[in-house]
Amino acid sequence: MTDTAQPSRPLRVLAAMSGGVDSAVAAARAAEAGHDVTGVHLALSANPQSFRTGARGCCTIEDSRDARRAADVIGIPFYVWDLADRFREDVVDDFIAEYEAGRTPNPCLRCNEKIKFAALLDKALALGFDAVCTGHYAQVVLREDGTRELHRASDMAKDQSYVLGVLDGKQLAHAMFPLGDTVTTKDEIRAEAERRGLAVAKKPDSHDICFIADGDTQGFLANRLGKAEGDIVDESGAKLGTHEGAYGFTIGQRKGLRIGTPAPDGKPRYVLDISPVNNTVTVGPAASLDVGALTAVKPRWCGAAPTGPGTYTAQLRAHGGETEVTAELIDGSLEVTFTEPVRGVAPGQAIVLYDGTRVVGSATIASTVRATATAV
């Protein structure tokens, strides 16, 4: 490790600006570092009509304006690029299909992989840009051999390397995360935005999935997939109740099961399995959520793929903690064994492997093996 994420050579940088405070400060920092920065807001839910009614599917008019306002203050050119078709195909449709298949997707990760560091990056490179800059909290470290590593942000509490774990070496070579290498609290970022005259300084954080503006994922899915009543059963197969669509559940979910009768032991029940084939949701005690191993598919590596088994720390969800694993690539699939059982692992989510702070790679969880001998 010889260098930080900020190269000394001025680059032509395309800053993805969502309209939020993080990406605005990231763009400002890149510009201040001497790079030739152009801002771009991605319109991801365009609803073109022959007459301009101002109607758009999402809350993006305001976000787009906020982004433009920030770009004007920073003093960089600003454009809105319509990537709505790509986003719908690669992220939204995939999101729906994954839920329909009983899995729990992470659309942000998918967006980074397919949109920000693929569709956007490809277009940026073709237009003569050197890098895409975002407001993610993660670090790109340049090694002596010229390759790049992705590391956790200096501030572990803000770290977003998990949703960037899908990036391969080529994508990383053109990624810039100006917020990742300083220990900065959200308040400090807001203060910095304020100091820079960026009106987004006081804008509330967005936590939700951007294409589900009201935060009602269940309603969104019900709208698109329709209601499909099915059974909620226990581990023995006994019917406990009904649901309105198996896609509405996530492994490990406890709330909203609406089962009338309590468990015999009085303990809470959790979603253990979702079976789209027979539209059945299996629930059971917390202990049955313990996973000892998993298989993950579509692995992506930040550098070379590891050979042979290795010991890593793993992260299994966006705001999850670290857990120790051994992992090995067998026939293109990642076979992972947990040192200690972990609870509530949802197929569809990504497993990101770390070596210390360095992201080694990621893969999509396909199936899990219970810590207790029964396989799910």
Next chain:
Amino acid sequence: MAYLDHAATTPMLPEAAEALTAQLSVTGNASSLHASGRRARRTVEEARETLAEALGARPSEVVFTSGGTEADNLAVKGLYWSRRDADPAGTRTRVLASPVEHHAVLDAVHWLGEHEGATVEYLPVDAHGRVHPDALREAIARNPQDVALATVMWANNEIGTVMPIRELADVAREFDVPLHADAVQAFGQVPVDFAASGLAAMTVSGHKIGGPYGIGALLLGREYAPVPVLHGGGQERHVRSGTLDVPAVASFAVAGRLAAEQREWFDREIGALRDALVEAVRTAVPDAILGGDPAPGGRLPANAHFTFPGCEGDSLLLLLDAQGIECSTGSACTAGVAQPSHVLLATGTDPELARGTLRFSLGHTSTEADVEAVAKAIGSAVERARAAGLT
């Protein structure tokens, strides 16, 4: 820097700026009866006379508005309402419009259809975006009694095509149908004479001719009394209420006079620069398609509109902007997202092709250096934009 977006707005003429600033510190509501009011009114009326002369109109035919958009709305909605209401049967509700109008007309017409019972009919245009008098005749003649108004722009803001306004107005007059023309782009570039045109109403705007923003006018034949869009103090023939912006009015008139005086110079000199620009682009990008009428007499002298197959107009804009060349894709956008131009679609252009447009519009400050800048940059920009492709 090469500013080639004069159709969006053109630098203010020094004389107009001087007239504006001279009035800014003068007090007076042109509707007041006291000395200050009289002084303001004199300034306004002199401006009205100047502008009327520049446009071949009577002073009483000049109705000041806040700009082109308001004048278009007043003409389209106001004439529609008054004509509909004057019809005993109440069936005079057909509105004829060219499909290549500016959104200030197009959206107003559309709104009448959605909310005021209008039957909107779009007139056919040829591949250059031009409405032929026969097309207007055919549309009116189908039932002359039910046509509330027709509206056809004098010259198109995107592709620069000049319409045969005199001939169109003749047809409309034959059937006693009022014809409105948005002449915002035409004023100062082609001969615009309101009386000779035979139009019922005509829109002009200040900032497109080197005057200030926020001021425009509807030239309105004296026999027409459109229903106001803005109700209030009854200024401007009771057609457009609101205290007049005296400095803007004065400045607009100066710009209008100069636009008329310098029109032939503009046509000759700026037209020659435009021809050089077209030539340069065609040399650098042989498959670039010139939009609008290729005949010099058929298009605005300052307009050069191109379609670059395989390019996203936005990409070209970004690449040229990075080299200090400022132009436009020419089409409107929804929340910043470029849409294929309704003008190009109306001329039968393939929607995919219509995404790759650029409009260079020259003006009174344009120079050979601007053309050279484009000549130097356009080839590689198109090459890059093609590599980036269509998303």
